[in-house]
Amino acid sequence: MALVIAGERSGVGKTTVTLTLLASLCRRGSAVQSFKVGPDYIDPMFHSYVTGRACRNLDAVLTSEAYVQRCFAAHSQGCEYSLVEGVMGLFDGVKGVVSQEDCLINTDFASTAHVARLLDLPVLLVIDCSRLSGSVAAIAHGYCSFDSRINIAGVVLNRVGSDRHLSLLQDSLQALQLPILGVLRRQDNITIPDRHLGLVPTGEIPELDGVINRLADLGDTCFDWSKLFPLLKSPHSPLPTPHSPLPTPHSPIKIAVARDRAFNFYYQDNLDLLQNLGAELVFWSPLADGELPENVQGMYFGGGFPEVFASALAANRNTLQTVKTAILAGMPTIAECGGLMYLCEQIVDFEGQSWPMAGVLPTSAVMGGRLTLGYRRAVTLQDNFLVSAGTNIYGHEFHRSSLSVSPHQPLFETYRYDCAENMGTEGWAFPQNIYASYIHTHWGESIEIPKQFIKQCLRFVGGVGSRE
Missing domain, CATH: 3.40.50.300 (P-loop containing nucleotide triphosphate hydrolases)
Incomplete structure (x- = not known):
């Protein structure tokens, strides 16, 4: 065993x-x-x-x-x-x-x-x-x-x-x-x-x-x-039945997954699910690459330490603009924690210095001494391109930054997982293509999230600026 x-x-x-x-x-x-x-x-x-x-x-x-x-x-x-x-x-x-x-x-x-x-x-x-x-x-x-x-x-x-x-x-x-x-x-x-x-x-x-x-x-x-x-010694248990993949297009759906020293918080099961559902994951670096990979139909920004590399991220201006252009053109995008920070107007580091980011979300991510930590039950407050209003999502928060401006229409009402304590509202969502939150999620029992992401990516044809 x-x-x-x-x-x-x-x-x-x-x-x-x-x-x-x-x-x-x-x-x-x-x-x-x-x-x-x-x-x-x-x-x-x-x-x-x-x-x-x-x-x-x-x-x-x-x-x-x-x-x-x-x-x-x-x-x-x-x-x-x-x-x-x-x-x-x-x-x-x-x-x-x-x-x-x-x-x-x-x-x-x-x-x-x-x-x-x-x-x-x-x-x-x-x-x-x-x-x-x-x-x-x-x-x-x-x-x-x-x-x-x-x-x-x-x-x-x-x-x-x-x-x-x-x-x-x-x-x-x-x-x-x-x-x-x-x-x-x-x-x-x-x-x-x-x-x-x-x-x-x-x-x-x-x-x-x-x-x-x-x-x-x-x-x-x-x-x-x-x-x-x-x-x-490992046990020899029967393999579980894998999830059935969605029908795939003639050419694979390409999703740009940010992975480098600034963004590296991903559950391998989430990446596996995207691939099993028909996606080709194209890993790229917002730190080092000058633009997005070619012909991608969606973006996934995991968590990480963008505050540590804020200077280098800010210096890569062409990539920041390319990401913003893609999102404004309607490219489906998931951004968790560090990814959320990257989509803000700026990151303010521990020394109080401001670094410009993608500027998609009208707020700044400000580093501080307070640690936000714990499991969350998040109830979606509005329909968006991944989940409908009233859906319960279970996730985890772990960050020392906060947003300078709260969204007028937040994505979630959040509660501590183990009690009814209301933790407030958080998260940004553009109904058609943005899902951005501090809450890290694992999709193992929430397969509808990657399924909906893939479906929305299928509708975004031909890369930046081209839609059905």
Whole structure:
């Protein structure tokens, strides 16, 4: 079976342990499929960099419990090993919405524990031991006994300071008869830089190969592989039935997908759905390319860090004008978070400097210290080219910018996912061709969104300025 890497809380080193396992397995020539619990984009980038395979997000809020199971079953096929990195602490989740009346139960919904139960997988618990000795047993015992449905197969002791420290930890855990499957000493030569929204993405770390090689070296020696290998074997579940594609035109529908250092927050499942529905995805760079790709019929701007690269984006004036011209000509466009910021009149960075952007939306994206974070239930307030008014969409927000001007006719009324708290209105929509919002969405259980996008792209014939 596969294995879930969980932490006793955030910041204990789950990602380091996961990457260490992945790097060591891949060095051996193994085919490894990784997964990430939750809505995160950046950790999956590191997984994919190591494995050469797209990491898949497992999120029961953004999709469903059934989709989590189907996704895992589908993408574990053909791989020797499967590994799932958890999110936050093992039992940290949200209240689950279980009826149309919004009856709330189950405070660990969408948590690592929830996913482990859904997939019936054992858990490897990572414990930060930097400030622990004898108390490690109390922590481990609590996690093992809290939910009898969770099978904690063993622990990884992270940030162990010395042989003496390790001996104290081992002595404390001995009474529990809980296997110690890994020991990672404090590492000063293995660091991954971070900034205001988490880790710096892989494309911005020139020394990343060296870091991964050092992690592989560490993984070769710090784990009890004789006990880990049986846990990591992938299950052999039947593949789910794929979505049926729409009828495609004689030549493929071309959609320009912005992907570079400024825009790289995409769920691979969303990209796969567009391709399965008949689209040819043309990846391009708003940072480096002088214009849009030729003969595209739609644009998709994911999230990312446009504020970090605002100067370079602003300097590429021809591309900004080309994007604006295409949108004003009616090209269907989806823009999420960083993509929304790119379509604004300007981005105001953390230093207060303004940088001109595409100028499609009559507002500015202003960076600030306040973090907007959490799952959202968004109710569409007006018909648009993707969804009709009154539709519930489930998504996730994670940004430190805000808009200087709110839309007169907002796209969404938003609520916290796990309660009826109204978060206000947000999002811009031009009924025929623009869908722009801070809310990141996963289309795994919302296939009507990519279907409608493809249909609208079909109506935009011949590239910029030409319509049916």
